[in-house]
Amino acid sequence: MESYIKEKQDEMLELLERLVNIDSGSYYKVGVDTVGSVLKAKYVEMGFVVKVREEAKFGNNMIIQHQDAVDPKIILVAHMDTVFPIGTSVERPFRIEGDRAYGPGVVDMKASQVELIFALQTMQELGVKGYKNVLVILNSDEEIGSPTSRSLIEEMSVGKEYALIMEPARKDGSLVSARRGGGRYTIKIKGKAAHSGIEPERGRSAIEELAHKIIQLHSLSDHQRGISVNVGLIEGGSSVNTISPNAVAHVDIRISEGNQAQLLKEKIEEICATTDVPGTKIELKGDISRPPMEKNEQTKSLLEIIKEVGEEMGLHLSDTATGGGSDASFTSATGVATVDGLGPVGGNAHSEDEYLDIPTLTERTLLLAKTIQRLSV
Structure with missing residues (x-):
């Protein structure tokens, strides 16, 4: 699985460049929906069914699961919007310098969108169990508090056992186990x-x-x-x-x-x-x-599973609490074991210096695929 994903790095970066160069600020519905259209096409190609929840003011939200899925137990949440105004992608388009990629929303969280697609694609192509056990929510308004998508996330969390939230990992690679509300x-x-x-x-x-x-x-x-x-x-x-x-x-x-x-x-x-x-x-x-995302016993158990998967890969994962909010609060509040920060590593989110550490794109794609596999046993 590792070699397959590494061979896909150039393809992953091509998709990332395409996404980053689309303005998708929370209040720019056209841009968010354009990102959504690109992602929808990728999922449909893999045999996933995409249900679009139309929104009048903000971008549309999407519910995605494989056509053969039956009562999936894992919910994954990834937002398509950024904080940047229209025109930012023209002023600061995607670029690569050394082992880092730059651009508006490159790590928060367009790289996570790429990671998620390629993790599921890898599992499907290699016949690895788990890609039918996930329900994916792509939402359009996380950066402004998820006014339209909160109820959808809460609704879709009912009956799920695990929630994996695709916000980027911390700069040191840590997962996020608690967030303030x-x-x-x-x-x-x-x-x-x-x-x-x-x-x-x-x-x-x-x-x-x-x-x-x-x-x-x-x-x-x-x-x-x-x-x-x-x-x-x-x-x-x-x-x-x-x-x-x-x-x-x-x-x-x-x-x-x-x-x-x-x-x-x-x-x-x-x-x-x-x-x-x-x-x-x-x-x-x-x-x-x-609501806050609290580090409860369910979260601790899920963390241990992810850390075990990481150890098998040679990753010594830690976890941390952060004051920033995310959609993890909504899944956690419904009683689902939730871990955030499953995206790749980068830094300076929401700024003109936002970056992605490119080697972690394939690393965290492998971690996500193996975690889904482990949770689906």
């Missing part, structure tokens, strides 16, 4: 304008009210317990000599345990239910929408 809130405050020199007493400062709220919200952070409340963006006021009539804050929430969400929601709502500056009004919108 979280959400976003927007706080809008309405005050009353007045001239700050002539009649400041007539004003009601929205910025002053927001300042109180920022301090109160930040006090909810408990980093030892993995809780983070961060007001990361604020705006407000109309001029320097005017008591501000409006102010807005955008709040990022991170949690490490599922049971932290409800209490934190209640505290945020309580803070925003009353004002500290008389005469101001508060509007709170948002939610803690992404």
